[in-house]
Amino acid sequence: MADPQPITVVLVDDHQMFRAGVRAELCRAAEAAGTPVEIVGEAEDTERAVEVVTATRPRVVLLDVHLPGGGGVEVLARTASALPETRFLALSVSDAAEDVIAVIRAGARGYVTKSISGTGLAEAVCRVAGGDAFFSPRLAGFVLDAFSGGGAAARDEELDRLTPREREVLRYIARGYAYKEVARELVISVKTVETHVSSVLRKLQLSNRRELTRWASDRRLA
Template sequence: MTDTTPAGSGGSADSADSAGSVGEGGGGRHVRVVLVDDHRMFRTGVQAEIGATAETGVEVVGEAADVDQAVAVVTATRPEVVLLDVHLPGGGGVEVLRRCATLAADPERPVRFLALSVSDAAEDVIGVIRGGARGYVTKTITGPDLVNSIFRVRDGDAVFSPRLAGFVLDAFASTDAPPVDEDLDRLTQREREVLRLIARGYAYKEIAKQLFISVKTVESHVSAVLRKLQLSNRHELTRWATARRLV
């Protein structure tokens, strides 16, 4: 993980200070967290970064790898914060938010959601925020900043990695609904992510490494995208994505 400091949106400048630093974990702070991500190695890495309860105050009470598991674990454990990946088998993070809406709305014990994703796409950010997440940080965030973000979300703040906050402000500043792109709507969230990386010039191996998937899976996604969009090759795909400002 590299250094990306989250910036709050919708909270005061003092909110970050009130959450304190990671070093205060042993001084009484405590938060119960569920990790939702379909990559076991990533969950293990996050657990290693934030799960030292005595030091950070974060207690990881459950993990899940897909939508059904996530709903079951969150319902059973009732954590204060859920770290939620955007792209999950079974419908994605938005589906988890939809099915856990009652828990999130509980006035006495609200379950709050913080998206933690490799994607920095505007539609992914806006989608989960509209779905009810309290913040969105990318997987480049440092362990200490992630711990701080978890506590801020637990306390009701909205937290975003710096460049992502602008997406949300722009989206909610407008009273007009964004235009519907029927072609783009045919693609799954993962296919959109692969499409964007292809359009940026990434090789299949680079995409596989970036998304923690196999090269064969990347090839399958590219084939699906080309078929759904009725395109012939990655050059046409790149032009298509550029015309829609997805790159």
């Protein structure tokens, strides 16, 4: 009996060490499950992702949500419609509702967080390659809310005012991080954090950090 054709995959993430770990774990787990995977390309930012995905036309793209140059939604916007046979699976550290909803609306077939095991990721890739949708369990509710017209979907207009970096800063502030701690986590200056917070307050028409925290908590962003 002939060996099964491997599922071709492109890895898109801005951390080289993380890509290396995913490549090793995914290939090992997929081989053990009898559904081999072949990594045909990698990219670390939006522009490179568009180039690699377009050139290789993989079966599955493992796509980080937050990337330099525009992010996962931008990659989807520039490639998904032209590559109907390619499936996009978001793989992100973020489990925020607005991130999940944004990439699914843009055309991704699933969303898993970076806490997933190698075996779980191999299953997700196989399922998405076969045309199914796949979500980490707690994220499925966000998608149901979005496409039933309730929950987070009704708040997209407000969230869409914020840039991806502003959303990241917002989540840290809502979790109680000090400006210095946010700066350290995002590898930016304290002054830049202050600028982002001021911009978020202005866009959302909020007065102070307390109102911002309440706003984020109401939307399950913290």
